[in-house]
Amino acid sequence: MMKTEDISLFHRIVETGSLVEAADLLNLPKSTVSRRLQALEDELKVKLFHRQSRAMTLTASGSHFYDKTLSILGDLEQTLMELTDTQAEIGGHLRILMFPVPELLDIANGIFEFMEHNSELTVELIVSTEPQDMIRNNIDLAFMVEDSFNENEMVAREVISEELHFVASPGYLAKAGTPVLPEDLEKHNSILFRYPNGRIFNEVPFGNDMKIAVKGNLCLNSIELCLEASITGRGIAFLPTKVTREYVERGELTILFEDVEPYIGKCYLVYPSRRFISLASKRFIDHMMDALERCNLGQGCGREERLRGSIKSWV
Structure with missing residues (x-):
């Protein structure tokens, strides 16, 4: 049969x-x-x-x-x-790709919570910034930042938003000067970032309604390494507020353009539009949308405690 x-x-x-x-x-x-x-x-x-x-x-x-x-x-x-009863356990296997965003631990804890309610389910988590063909690599779902996936091939649901701003070390600013106007950024060394789809992030949002072309002698695909490079004076970085907060408070980094409205970056839960979605995936999507909404509201997440604790590596 x-x-x-x-x-x-x-x-x-x-x-x-x-x-x-x-x-x-x-x-x-x-x-x-x-x-x-x-x-x-x-x-x-x-x-x-x-x-x-x-x-x-x-x-x-x-x-x-x-x-x-x-x-x-x-x-x-x-x-x-x-x-099926919506409360009944489900089985199967989920293969999930995760971009190493600062909320990685929140996402992981939401996944662990889902597994607790579905003991027959098996899960594989892949943390990567490298391009992945989700169909070919049998990836059911992915948590990815905007501009890192093809919107025509994916269904995308926003799950996390966060503020990003420009930062640099006092040592770098003492040597290279402090940019005052948007066009000043073009004269500075910027720490570049390469997205999972291969594109270099060299047109950086300035506020929420304009972009600035930047250049630099260092390109990375790790948020943690971008942070380290900025702290050690390699140039100006464009990073999430959550990542830089404690270093700004200690004086190791300086926020630039504080009078400009911070850019709001977004992370999405995505899945291929041309493959059927399994029952496990559908239940998982509903669970994660609810779990991350609770995190965004500061309920039952513990994000701030973990970020200030001993676990600070996202790659």
Whole structure:
């Protein structure tokens, strides 16, 4: 009898293009994946793939089956969600990508809380600023900052907003001077940041209605390293207020353009728009939207205590 799990496995092989990669992502022996695929083909009495060395390409029948079963699995998940008690535990596996934002621990604690209510669920968390093809890498959901994902390919729901401002060390300002006007930034050495999609963040928001082109001799993809570089006088950095607050209070960093309205950066919970969303994912999305709203309101989160405590590394 055909199993929905085997159809889902077939989808992973299509999306990775390889039995080996699909087996690795699903943490299954390659022999098991191969056997289950063969059983599916035998039941359908059609060949789903052309097998060429390690590469797997869809046959015409395989392509048709993939397109049709995407919507079928989506409808099945929707039906299960409608019929299932919303308080009942769910199982399955979620693979979640997280950009190392300052609220990383808040996100992680929300995930841990969800797992406590769903003991049959398994979860893999991946913290990275590197570009990831969510379909190919079998990533169900991701927490990413704006401009780091393709909006045409993703559904994005805002979960966190935070203030960002320009900072520099007193030593750097004593040597290079303090910028007063927006155009002064172009004459300074800025600490550049590279987004997960590969784009360098070299047009920086000034307030919430203009952008300034900046340049510098150091480019990083780590918030923690940007902070360290600014403290050690490498240049001007554009960082979240939560990250810099204690260093400003100690006099190790100076806030620039204090009379300008701070820019509001946003973090989103995103998922591929062209893949059906599992019941586990839908329940997870609802849970995290609620959990992070409580964090934003300062209820049951403990964010400030953790940021001032011993855990201060987000990468």
